[in-house]
Amino acid sequence: KNQVEQSPQSLIILEGKNCTLQCNYTVSPFSNLRWYKQDTGRGPVSLTIMTFSENTKSNGRYTATLDADTKQSSLHITASQLSDSASYICVVSPDNYGQNFVFGPGTRLSVLP
């Protein structure tokens, strides 16, 4: 069964600190993995997208890594800001031509001053 798991479920950090969110998946075959940021009451916004051959992808203070062998990905946030408070969702697409996206449950990040 295609599944995406994320940990932790929620996380609280202080402004300026770094944090790492985890994503494990059992989706097969694998096409790409993306991280979304979803602010409360808004639609998800894409942060990074990685294909099988990519190990890391950065978008400003966000850096995603992918280990396709162990089927794990992480999202590292550097020097967190209050505006980083949001849910971060890991989504895996199983095939190039597919219309299927497997969503993780998300990690709720709260950045406190």
Add this chain to the structure above:
Amino acid sequence: DAMVIQNPRYQVTQFGKPVTLSCSQTLNHNVMYWYQQKSSQAPKLLFHYYDKDFNNEADTPDNFQSRRPNTSFCFLDIRSPGLGDAAMYLCATSLIRPGGETQYFGPGTRLLVL
């Protein structure tokens, strides 16, 4: 510039009163999706259109219908909303092509059922 637009952003309806949510896109993407997202949960796919081909998820209630009159527009009709249908409804688009595709989400419509 807005690429996936959803209207209205907030919708209040009465129990059992039909409601229609709309989505439009300026990306000319061939696939449009409707998701339901309840509080603290991941989005759940209701159905999607690949061009004019409608694809319903097996567990989507019959109460939910969709229309796609052209490439740019897609509608979600809830025939008889129940209290359990209160949620955020997200529209998304993607362009199917070799090498994978990116999915773009609209801002969502939050539905309240009284």
